[in-house]
Structures are given as structure tokens and as C-alpha cells.
Amino acid sequence: MCGIGGVVGHRHQITTQQLTALATALTHRGPDDEGIEYFPLRSTPERMVGLVHRRLAIIDLSPAGHQPMRDTEKGNWITFNGEIYNYPELKQELTALGHTFRSQSDTEVILKAYAQWGAQAPEHLRGMFAFAVWDQTREQLFLAVDRFGIKPIYYIHRNGQFAFASELRALVQAGIAPRTIEPLAIESFLAYGSVQAPLTMLAGVELMLPGHTILYDCATQATHHDAYWSPHATPSARSTKEVLLESVRHHLITDVPVALFLSGGMDSSALAILTHEIAGRMIESFSITFAEHEYAEGQYAKQIGTRFCARHHEITLHDSDLLTLMPHALDAMDQPTSDGMNVYMISKAVHDVGIKAVLSGQGGDEIFGGYSTFSNLPRMHRALHMIQSMGTPSHALLTIGTRWMDLVRRRSPLIPSRTALLLESDGSPLSIYCILRQLFGSSTRRRLLGKPADSSALTNGIPVIITQSLTRETRTLDALNATSLFELRLYLANTLLRDGDVMSMAHGLEVRVPFLDHVLLEQVWGTPMREKKDPRLPKPLLLRQVIDQMPREIYNRPKMGFTFPWELWMRDMLRPQIEEVFASTDEALWTFLNRNTCQKLWRDFLAHRKGISWARVWALYVLLSWIQRTIIAPERAAISASGAAHASPQ
Template sequence: MCGIAGIYYLCNDAPSQEGTRFALERMNQAQAHRGPDDEGIWQSPNSRVGFGHRRLSIIDLSSAGHQPMSNEDGSIWITYNGEIYNYQLLREELLGLGHIFRSQSDTEVIIHAYEEWGIDAFRRFRGMFAFGLWDGHCHKLYLVKDRFGIKPLYYYQDQDKIAFASEVRALSKSGLFQPHKNHDALIVFLLFGSVPIPMTTVKGVLGIPAGHFLLVENGHISMHCYYDLWTDGIGEEKTISADEMRHLLQETVAQHLISDAPIGLFLSGGIDSSALVALGATAKKSRLTTLSIIFDEAEYSEQKYQQLIAGRYHTDHRELTVTSELFQEEMPKVFQAMDQPSIDGVNTYFVSLMAKKAGLKAVLAGTGGDEVFCGYPHFKRACLLSKISKLGFCLRSLNGLTCCLPGKWQKLAFLGLDRSLGLYLMLRGLFSPAEVAQLTDATIKEVQRLATSMQPLNGDGHSHQMGTYHPVDMLSRWEIHGYLQNQLLKDTDCMSMAHSLETRVPFLDPLLISTVLAIRPKERINPKVPKVLLTQALSQFLPQTLVYRPKMTFTFPIGEWLKQKASFWQATSQTNTPAARQVWQDFAAGIVSWTRPWALIIAEMSNLS
């Protein structure tokens, strides 16, 4: 895991080499926490192209893994962040084709893979990655992001140049442009609880979507999709036995444990993280290190199940008790760690802090398990929810009237949007369009327009329709495309990297996901068995008391803590409108969830308000 940056001047009148280097140094410095082990800068002879890199050494800890890295003749350069888990297999194949390697790093595998297969190489990579690659032979710049958006990659462009980095704040501090607040970001944040890709909080700075690469050639910039979650594999149907699923899971976790630096696992006590510990214990010869968060508030603590799994697999188990006092003390650092605002991520901050103190440089996390294996309760109601979404046509004419509905019923307003988007937001949306309009200076129509602009489009430029997919397939893809890409994965990256820690997510392995999504929905859902594909495959590895216990999300007692010190937290939030003050009043009265006042705090601390 690293921090990457780069500049490409589109015209021949590039600034001096010193000017380009200064901008790269500024971006490197802004991302120093992402790579404390090494730093590098490369510039082309004419200064039109430059790459920066901050390295967190995980694979090949020697100086041979230094970046930016080139091929033998210096015609291809790369600055890369991530891990390619099948790099050893690709390396062997490339060696057989005559390629010569100077290091043991996966970075060099990407270079030679591109030399051999061109852009077709991108689909061969099993892993998480974001990289900039300069092809000096063809004068092309590629900015490439992995299939599911695990690794971040942002860019800024104007008529003279394009610049890119792992974090928005690095671009803002580059000195290459004057950053201005994007006021639309507040609206979509209040709708979604995060700022969906490609939008960011800075005008002119965009995120590259999952499964895409940006190409700069002859001064022209174009976006290309090399993997489409919504269409790849559609129409395929697979049947897989429990043994075959277990074998695939074992292979995936074994690949994710490959590391030349100390590695551990986050153990929340749920099915996903417990499954990773069980699989990791069979794959790793040495004793596993597991990390857990516990609370004094018993209803939020999963210590019983954490210790059950840690004891069963004899791990070196570490615990951190997070109290209201520690939470308040660390929150300035949490806000500082957020590159983009989100109502999530606090849990990852604290467990990453713990991992760093334990001397780890990489960890495995169960992120993605609920989205892939249909772990959320609404998956079991998918068909019913699909029918409810048809009510949308009745609600489109009501607009602001739905805000008169009590509590959770206000979410019905989302059904007035495009059917699939409306269904997703009814499940995941934060404030309704009418409420967002009241909290901002936007009209309801402006809010609805922005919401609609955030949905994924097919190759014809139209939204994906409900009838194209089984309701379970539609929900799973929305969860992966939306909640996972735009919230969970962004939070996981920025919060762990704030502690110079790499987080790996085995459940987002491309082969695993393509296999699961090709299995018929009725085989992925069992009303009586949670995450049936996963738990049946690991039936002999996971205690039944853990599998069948009530589902708990890995969340903090934030609601309890906000109420305990309401005056302190309210003073840090956006309260300059009657609508914002009403949110706090409704929260105090138990009418709305803690996520709503928490969103106002995040908006204020992120300078969105």
C-alpha cells in the first residue's frame, strides 16, 4: 500500500523541471502517511511527465522495489499502489515468455504484463490496485483502478495538464491549481452518507470509477471500462458444491496472506471476520495475530464471540477497549484522516491504531462479505422490496409532502427517483430529498437531479433497469457499486493508511465474486441459514453458536456517546438552520437515528457546510 502522484502536461510548453518536481514533492509530502518507508520521484527528460511515490514496503522489502519503477530500457514507467495477489503466477508465465526481472516485486510484474498484453493485462490482475503508467513508446498515460474500487485514485484536469494522486487533499496541496469547494458534495453527502465516485468535495477533482482506466493520448483524455460489474457474467449460471467453495475461499485467503512484512487480521466476532481467521489458520504456518475492539457498553461488545474464535484457533489475540473518553479524544485525528467525508470509518480508525501499535504493516478484513454473500437482512426481502419499488410512480408527484411522514417512512420519498436507485436509497439513503433541500439552499428538483446523476449507467448511457436482474442480483450489485465502493472501501483505505497500514479484503477477490454472482439467487439466500454459501462451506470451521446468533454490524455506541455529551457534539455540528436544529431535537427524542446528527458533525468538520 502506497501513495501515488503524477503530472502530465498536455502541451509542449511544460514548466521547468524544478517546477514539476516541486509539485510532485508537495503531493508526496501530503501522502507521507501512506508510505513512510521510501520516497521517489521520476521526470521525463522534457519534464512533460512526472511521477511521485511514497512506499509502504510489503512485498520485496529491498531497494529493488523502489518506485517509480521502469522497464529495462526506461520506456515504460509506473507509480503503483496495491497488491497483485496472483503476481507470482503471472511472473512465472512472463518468465516463460522471455521477460527478465530485476526484483521480486509485484510492481515489476505489472510493467512486464503491460509490455506483453497491453491493456488486456488489467483483467488478468487478481488484487487491489491503482496506478499511473507511462508508455514512452506510444506517448500514452494510463490511470488504472481495480475492479471494485478498493484502492483510491483521483485526478484533476484543465486545458494544460492532468494531475493525479491517491488522495484529494494531495491534489489540493499540489500548487497546480486553486482548489474550490464543490457545493454539490454537501447535497450528495446528506443523501448517501458519503460522496459517491466520481464526485469529490473539490471542484474539478474527480475519482476514477471501479473497473475503469483513464487514457491520455495526443492531448485527448478518455475514460474506458475494462470490467463492468453490471454486465460481466450476466447470463452465466453456476452450481458449486460446499467443498468447491471452501477450496476457492482457502486459495483466496492464502494469496492474501502473502507478505514480507508482519500481517494480522481484524476480528469483529461476526461470520465474515471469523471465517477469515479460520481460513487463515489453515493457510499460515505461524501463529495468527487477531485484533478486536470491545466496549464497556455490553450491547455493542462482541467480546464473547471474538474470544471464542481466537481461542479455537490459538491466535495471538489483542483487544482495545474504546470508551466515550477515548472516542472524543481521538476524533480530531479521525476527522483529519478523512480524505472525503463519510458517516462510517470510525471503527477502522481505532482497529488500525491498534494494529500499528502491535507492529503490523498489513491486515485482512471481512469487508465485502455482506455484499457478496447476501448478509444484510434486506436480501431476504429482495423480491418484496422490488414490488414495493413499483410505488415510485405514485410518489413522484408528492415531492415535499413525504417529509410530513413520520420517522423511517420518510424514506419512501426515495422511491420517487429512478426505480433501482430509489430502492437502493430507500435502504441506504440518509436524508430524503425534501430534508436535504431544507438543510441546504437547494431545491428538491436540484437534489433529485444530483441523486439521479450518481447512478451507474449501461453502455447506452441509460440506468440499469430492475427487470434486467433478479432482485437479489440487483441489490447485490448496488451494494457493491454503491455502499461498498463509495463508503466502506474509501473509509477502510483512508483510516488504515492514516496509520500506515495496508488493509486487504479477500471477499473482493475477482474470481470469488464472479463465481458467487453466477450462482442462482435462490441458492445464495436461505431464510433459515445466514450467508448460506459461506457458512455451509465452512460448517466444520465455524461454531454454530456464532453462525446463528443475531446479526450485529461492527459499529460503535456513537448514539449513546452523542447523547451523553450532547452539548459538546452539537456545538461541533452544523446547526445554523432550523432544519439542522430539528435533527438534533428529533435525535434527542428518539425519533431518528444517530447517523443524522453525526452526518451534520461530519459535514461541519469536513468544511462541507
């Protein structure tokens, strides 16, 4: 895992200082090595291309794995972040086709795959990846990200310049992207607690979509976007257990020790069991626990870790730890997110004992149907269809009755009940999903936004191009697979994977996700519905692969999720710093948000008003904190420095 970046533009736009700044901004992602290459275009010498790389050495630790890497036969260059798990098989195939190799790295395999298959190369890769290939002959820049969007690429194309990086802030710190907030991103964040791609918090910067490529042609300065993969069901003669073991085995390929995030939940416990079946007690496991026992799953994690792992580490998070680490975690956020603190804390603990790679159970719920949306969405879709078939008068009466019940229950007027929101939806599966997942509904968002943006480019807080694509792709899918696609493309790609990447890489830690394997997904989607649904068992298709070794108490209890006791902390030790932000009179902070509405939400939370969950208030706090730290403070520091420079004697 690494940090990558690059720029193509006029020679006066690209300097060694800029490329160095781009690489320096990614140092935490790759502490082992740095590479910078830049050169003029042959056809137009006044234009240049520059590539940067920061390396976290996981496979082929020798200098032969240095990047940017050049294909000595074709002259192409690559900067690559991620892991290609089928690289040994691909290397054999490419060798048989006449290609020669000088290293043992998966990076060189991608270079040769591009030389052989061109833009179709990503279709041959099995893994997590984000890479850019400079095609020397065609003078084109080719970028690709993996099928799930595990590894990100942010890019900006303006003023004759095209630039990209693994993190949004790297483009800012290199002076490539301005610190200008995108108003649509604010609304998108308020809807889901994370920004929905391709939007980002900065105007003009976009995030590449999962399973997509971009081709930038230097001659025309045009970009071509293409999707090389879309999920589909693939019935197979192989068993689910066989495909699961194959994916886990691939994810254990490494030249450094690998560990396991163990929450005590079903997904990470299943990984521990499968890893043990493949390699015995090979890996160490890590879990976080709290003094607040009702939030802790430590006993379950310990039970699995001591049985199936080489050594289990239990990290107890104390109040003092949180207060010390929280400012650093907020600084680590590339974009604001209502989640991610948990990943930051456990990643630090794993890094501190010298581990560089870790397995995570992310993707288990999305692939095997573990969220409540898998049962709630079809049920609510049927109910809404029935209500709508009763006619307008019945629908209107139900809407009025729901609003009246909200008043009787002393629900905060800022947060309508989910039932009220559902009755106002268009009844489509996607709109119902959005309401089930939304942090703030549309009416609340309108009251929160200080300067409402033109939201015609959004539907339910999601870019229209994404909702249109999801609607097309789910027309022929059954309810389970359609919900799986919604979860994969929206919640997983824009919240969990973004948090997992940036918060782990803040500590130079590579997170591997064996459940996010496209062969496994297609196997599960192709499995008959009756094998994936069982009212007696959670995620039955996954559970049946490990049920003979998984303790009953792991899967026979309510789903908790890997979260912290925020409700308690926000009313106690975190209250002063949260209150300070909400009470701020700095007009710059409230450019996009309505101060009075935000302050009322905070007061309603403290008063225990119904509907004001900790997650809603926390999301607002994180957003405001991000604006302070990322936009306001650096801009004022730059103005101050500029003023001091002009005031100093010559």
C-alpha cells in the first residue's frame, strides 16, 4: 500500500517543488521509499508529465520494487497503490506470452499487463488497486481503480492541467487544488455523514468511481471515462467455501507479517476461522474494548482470538486516550466523516507493535446481507406499494396521522420520523434505501444549509449520475442483490472504505478486505435465494461455512457494529470541545450552515429530544471541525504569513 500522485500540464505549471510537495503530503502512506519522475512530452516539449510515489513495502521489499517504475521494453511508467493477489498467476501467463520480468513485485505485473492488454488490463486483475500508467508511445495517462473502490484516486482537470493523488489534501498542499468548498458536497454529507462520489468537499476535484478507468489524452487534453466492471451473478460449480478460502489465501500473500482486526462480530470471527483453516495459528489479532462494558465486545473477540490466532491483543481505550488522540484523528480526516475514529484508534495500536498489514471483515455485511436494510427495504417497498394503491385520500390521511404522532411523542420538529419520510418518497427501492440510510432528511437539510445550493444535480443527496446508474443496474436484480448493490456503491464505497483507507494509512498500515473479492461477490449473487435467507440465522450463507467452529454466542446475539460509546462521551468529557464549536461566532465557519439550526440540534440532543441521535450531532461537529482545520485555519495562516513577509524590512 502506498501513496501515488501525478500532474500533466504546461512546463510552467509543473515544478520540482510542486512534485516534492505532492510526495511529501503522502509521506504517511509510504514511509519506506520515495520516487519522483518528470519529463517533457516528445510531441510538445512545452508540456510535461510528473509522477510521484511514496512506498509502503509489503511485497518484494527489495529496491527492485521502487516506483515510479519503468517498463524498459515499452518505455511506459507506472505509479501504483494496492495489492494484486493473482499476480503470480498473471506473471506466468505474461511470461508465456513473451514478457520478461526483472523484479518479484506485483507492480511490474501491472506494467506488463498494460503492455499486453492496454485499457483492458484491469479486467485481468484480482485485488485492490489504484494506479496510473504513463503510455510513452501514445502520450496518454491511463488511470484505474479496483472494482469496489477500496483504493482511491482523486483528480482535478482545469486550466490545461490534469492532476491526481491518493488523497484530496495532497492536491491542496501541492498548490494544485484550491481550498474552495463544493456546496453540493455539504448537502451530500448532511444526508449520509460522508460525501457521495464522484463529489468531494473541494470544488473541481472528483473521486474516481469503483470499477472505472480514465484516459487522459495529452494531445487533445480530453478525458474519457469508462466502466470496466459491473457486478453480476455468476452461477458456479464451485462451493462458496472453496471461493471464500481462495480469497482469504490470496489475502495472506505478503512478505511481511499480517494481523487481523477482530471485533467479536461474525465477519471478523469468520475470517479468523478461515485463516486458521488455511495456515493454522499464523496471525495475531487486535481488538478494542472500553470501560463502558455495554459497548464492548471484548469477551467475544478474546474468545475467538485465543482459539484461532497466534496471539490476541486487547487494547482498552480510556478517556485520557481518546482526549489525546482525537485531535490527531480529526486532522487525519481527508474529508469529513461521521465514522472512522474506530479505525484510526485500532490502526494506531496495530502500527505501534510493528505490524504493516492487517485483515478486516469489511464487506461481509454487504456481500452476505447482514444489514437490517436487507429485510426492511423489501418490507417497506411492499407496504408503500399497498398504501399508494389505496389512493390519494388514504395516503394523505396517513401522512397527517404520522405528523400528529410525532408531535405527541415530543419528537424534535427538526427530525421527522422515518415513517413520515417514507410516505413522502416516490416508493422506488432506491429512494426507500436512501431514507433508511439518511442522517438528515431533505426538509432538515434545507433548514441546516445556510446557503442552499442548486441541488438539481442531486437526488436524495446523491449525484444524479449515480442514482440513474443504480436504477438501471438494479432493474433485473432480485431484492437481496439490489440491496447489496446499494450498500456496496453507497455506504461501503463512500463511508467505510474511505475511512478504512485514510485512517489506517495515517499510520502506514495496509488494510486488506478478503470479503471484497469480485469472484466471491459473483458467486454469492449467483447462489439461489433460499440459501441466502433464513429467519433463524444471520447471514446464513456465510455462517454455514464456519458454523461448526463458531461459538453460538458470536452469531446468536444482536448485531452491535464496531462503534464507540459516543452518546456517553459527548454528554460528558467531549462536551466542552463540541460546545465550543457550536457556540463559535466566527462568520466564516457558518458560510454554508445555519448557526441557529445547528445550535438547536445540539440543545435538543442535550435535552434528550426524540430523533436527535448522537450520530447526527457528531456529524455536524465533525463537518464544522473539518472546515475550521482544513479551510479556515490554513487560509488565515497564509494571509498572516503573506502580511508578515510584506511588512518585513527589505
